[in-house]
Amino acid sequence: MAGVTFKDATRVYPGADHPAVNKLNLEVGDGEFMVLVGPSGCGKSTSLRMLAGLEEVNAGNIYIGDRDVTDLPPKDRDIAMVFQNYALYPHMSVADNMGFALKMQNVPKAERQAAVLKAAKMLGLEEYLNRKPKALSGGQRQRVAMGRAIVRNPQVFLMDEPLSNLDAKMRVSTRTQIAALQRQLGVTTVYVTHDQVEAMTMGDRVAVMKDGVLQQVDTPLALYDKPNNLFVAGFIGSPAMNLMKGKVVDGGVALGDYTVPVPREVLAKAGQTVTLGIRPEVFTISEGEGLGVDVALVEELGADSYVYGTLAGLSDAEKLNAQQIVARISTRIPPERGSQVRLGIDPEHVHVFSDETEDRIS
Numbered sequence: 001m002a003g004v005t006f007k008d009a010t011r012v013y014p015g016a017d018h019p020a021v022n023k024l025n026l027e028v029g030d031g032e033f034m035v036l037v038g039p040s041g042c043g044k045s046t047s048l049r050m051l052a053g054l055e056e057v058n059a060g061n062i063y064i065g066d067r068d069v070t071d072l073p074p075k076d077r078d079i080a081m082v083f084q085n086y087a088l089y090p091h092m093s094v095a096d097n098m099g100f101a102l103k104m105q106n107v108p109k110a111e112r113q114a115a116v117l118k119a120a121k122m123l124g125l126e127e128y129l130n131r132k133p134k135a136l137s138g139g140q141r142q143r144v145a146m147g148r149a150i151v152r153n154p155q156v157f158l159m160d161e162p163l164s165n166l167d168a169k170m171r172v173s174t175r176t177q178i179a180a181l182q183r184q185l186g187v188t189t190v191y192v193t194h195d196q197v198e199a200m201t202m203g204d205r206v207a208v209m210k211d212g213v214l215q216q217v218d219t220p221l222a223l224y225d226k227p228n229n230l231f232v233a234g235f236i237g238s239p240a241m242n243l244m245k246g247k248v249v250d251g252g253v254a255l256g257d258y259t260v261p262v263p264r265e266v267l268a269k270a271g272q273t274v275t276l277g278i279r280p281e282v283f284t285i286s287e288g289e290g291l292g293v294d295v296a297l298v299e300e301l302g303a304d305s306y307v308y309g310t311l312a313g314l315s316d317a318e319k320l321n322a323q324q325i326v327a328r329i330s331t332r333i334p335p336e337r338g339s340q341v342r343l344g345i346d347p348e349h350v351h352v353f354s355d356e357t358e359d360r361i362s
Contacts, residue, residue, distance in 0.1 A: 002030060002064050002066075002155045002156065002188060003028055003030045003032070003064075003065065003188060004028040004034075004062070004063070004064055004190060005027050005063040006026040006027075006051075006061075007060050007061045007062070007063070008023045008024070008060035009024040009047070009050055009057055009059075009061065009062055010022055010023055010024070010057070010058050010060050011046050011047075011050055011055055011056065011057060011058055018211075018212070019043075019212050020043050020212050021047050021212045022212040023059075023060065024047055025214070026214060026217060028188060029188070030188055031186045032204050033179065033182050033183075033191065033203055033205075034189065034203060034204065034205055034206075034207060035191045035192075035193060035199040035203035035205075035206045036190065036191070036192045036193075036207050036209060037193055037194065037196055037198075037199035037206055037207070037208055037209070038194065038208055038209035038215075041211075042209040043209050043211070043212035044192045044194075044209050045192050046212075047192075047209070048158055048160055048190060050062060051064075051079070051158060051190060052074055052077070052081055053072060053074035053077055057070050057071075064077060064079070064155055065155065078155040078156070079156045080149035080150075080152045080157055081149070081158040081159070081160065082142075082146060082149050082162045083145070084160055084161045084162060084164055085165070086142060086162075088133040088141060088144060088148075089133075090134060091132070092132070092133075093129065093131065093132060094120075094125060094128050094130070094131055094132075094136070094144050094147075095113075095116050095120075095129040095130065097133065097144055098116045098147045098148045098151050099112045099113070099116045100148070101148065101151065101152045102151060102152070115151045116151055119147040119150040119151050120147060122147075122150065122181065122184075123146060123150075123177075124143070125140070125144065128140060138166050138167075139166055139170045142162060142163070142165075143177075145162065146162075146178070146181070150185065154187065155187070155188065156189070156190065157182070157187050157190070158189075158190050159178075159189065159191040159192065161193055162178075162191075163175060163178075163193075163195075163198065164193075171198070175198055175202055176201075178202065179201070179202045191203070196236055196237070197238055200220040200223075201220075204219070205217055205219055205220075206219070206220055206236075208231075208236065210231050215228065215231055215232050216232050223236045224236055224237060227241075227277070227351065227360060228359065228360060229353070229357075230243060230275060230353050230358040231358070233353065237279060239280050239306065241278065242276075242277065242278045242280065242323075243275050243276070243277050243353075244275065244278070244323055244325070245273055245275050245355065246273065246274060246276055247272065247273055248270050248271070248273065248274060252267075253267075253274055253352070255276065256292055256312060257292060257312070257313065258289065258292060260276060260291070260347070261347045262276075262347070262352055266361055266362045269354070270352065270355075271354070271356055273355050274352050274353060274355055274361075275352075275353040276350055276351065276353075277350070277351035277360075278349070278351070279349065280306065280326045280327055280328040281328045282345060282346055282349045283327035283328070283329070283343040283344065284329075284344040284346075285329060285331060285335070285343065286343060286344035288342070288344075289342065289344070290341075290343045290344045291311075291325075291342065291345060292311065292312030292342055293307070293310065293325055293327070293341055293342075294312050294313075294314070294319070294338075294339075294340050295309045295335050295337055295338060295339050295341060296324075296337065297309075297337060298334050298335065298336070298337055300334060303330070304328055304329065304330055305328075305329045305330075305331070305334035306327070307328075307334060307335060308324060308325070308326055309324070309325050309341075310322040310323070310324065311323075312340050350362065
């Protein structure tokens with residue numbers, strides 16, 4: 001096994017006015033499950049394809065272990081890739097699909113069959129080995145693609161949105177299978193997804209990208225609790241963090257008629273306005289002081305309710321363009337639609353972001 005290192009790795013497509021991936025520096029530990037996440041066009045799939053040898057590296061280097069693989073062809077990199085569309089041969093059986101790479105390497109038939117059977121047992125595919133891919137469900141085809149990668153016993157697994165063709169329920173069960181399987185095998189894995197819930201639940205660490213630039217890399221919990229900037233704060237978490245612009249006043253930041261307490265040393269780093277980041281679960285229904293909110297919608301989900309609204313006191317015209325506020329409330333009697341509530345805020349869990357740099361200053 002081996003780790004993966006990107007050193008100032010850059011990819012510029014011909015005719016493009018800016019790099020698809022710009023000076024990516026990232027280290028993936030031996031046996032680590034690293035997830036690259038970000039919106040469409042952020043450079044995550046391009047980064048993966050550079051590692052696979054499917055995209056040219058215009059500047060910088062990529063290492064697998066101690067080997068510089070920047071200019072090596074894909075077949076010499078000792079990697080196995082699982083694609084979004086599975087890329088199975090329709091005319092071959094499941095067993096032949098899984099063992100095809102070994103056949104190309106002239107591995108003896110008995111050894112090949114043993115490797116395929118071992119992988120099939122891990123993935124629960126033993127009874128499907130003689131079937132063709134068209135006779136399988138989407139989830140089963142995905143497991144065959146995984147099996148083909150496992151059989152090769154590579155140094156690194158690369159996965160490019162392998163769950164995007166599955167329905168919601170199948171995605172949840174399959175992502176737990178992949179994460180458990182990776183831990184069992186201990187193979188270094190780089191996984192690309194645009195789904196931040198998938199990233200948070202699967203990765204040992206998560207790398208967040210935007211416009212070809214790495215924004216932050218950390219454990220899922222650290223990304224959630226200490227986002228470096230506004231982009232990471234708004235991207236990680238479901239529902240998303242509330243990001244509200246307020247005016248710096250004596251003792252804190254004014255939102256509507258309420259002043260959110262913010263330490264003086266934080267305000268000293270700020271301009272006249274800042275953006276406050278507050279997770280939905282930080283809010284509580286308050287009988288006294290708190291942020292005034294006009295309730296527009298309540299979603300009751302059993303154990304919790306999500307309250308959606310806007311700052312209290314806005315006109316109907318202002319509400320159309322106003323920042324939506326989302327609060328996760330655990331009370332069994334949530335507020336009614338059309339009512340006004342006060343939301344208490346724990347100052348310990350308020351993030352403060354500079355409006356000039358968009359970086360977190362709290």
